[in-house]
Amino acid sequence: MPLVELHVLEGYNPEEKQKLGTALTNAVRFVVPAAPELVTVLIHDIPADNYYRGGEQRIPAPARADPVEIVKDYLTAMEDRDLEKARAMLGGGFTMTFPGTAPMHSLEELIEWSKPRYKFVTKTYEGFDAMQGSGAAAIVYCRGTLQGEYHDRRRFGGIRFIDRFEITDGKITKQEVWNDMAEVKTNA
Template structure:
């Protein structure tokens, strides 16, 4: 079964090295038909003093932020209507696409668009999946929506999937699919 060895400069945290090990395991699983526990990942740390590029000692690049954690923090800020915090997680060219809505690039547009639809909405997560496509981090959140319609009637159990793209640790795209219109039509 696969044995993956990689070398990194010292300076990455244990959490960052664990994230790297999981990512390397997942990469191997995408090609090799093995059980996860049959894949061995070994990370060798190199002291900075033993590494030079261009005749100069180098420091390691900072690790990318955990994309799934960034998305969860963004969604929590949105749910709390902490728009300043949510905006701080957005990158240049940010766009969000919701069912039956034009592409929006400002969080205030989303708030205005949703205002005549429901009093509030929250999410219950079944799972969060994250992976890397080149320089873009992709995160899916999957679960159900619950909240209250404008007339005060509660709703819950509405399926949703959100897909996010992040570059350099910032969210640049959000695509949303849900059954809200279908459920509301039946209410």
């Protein structure tokens, strides 16, 4: 039965501690073949006035925003065509790559690229998976199916997709998209 103890400065709320507990449980289970209920996580709050680093008292850094929620908010803004909100969620140097494209750097490029392909497209999500990348970026994968309408009014649906996002400092810096749209359209 794995036991993990974590010491943090006071200031993280119960929801943030729950995220820590879940993340630590999943990290242990990535290596140790243990059911979740067999992994024990103990989080100890340390009063800030009892903590010194470099001879100075410190306060805890604020918890990061949930990268899955950032991606969900972005995808909702894109589907609602709230481009101003979606654009505000993008970080410097943002790139996105769709099947058959070179990297694009703006939402306007994406809209121009997609205009001749279909009238509209929506997504049904089957799941989201998040992890910390080896660098500064959190990685979020979302998967599900696409549905929509071509310009000739033919409808399509059930097209598999996977999107991979990188989130750095709360902003989306990269989006990569894979889907079966071309395969389905070729066979239609």
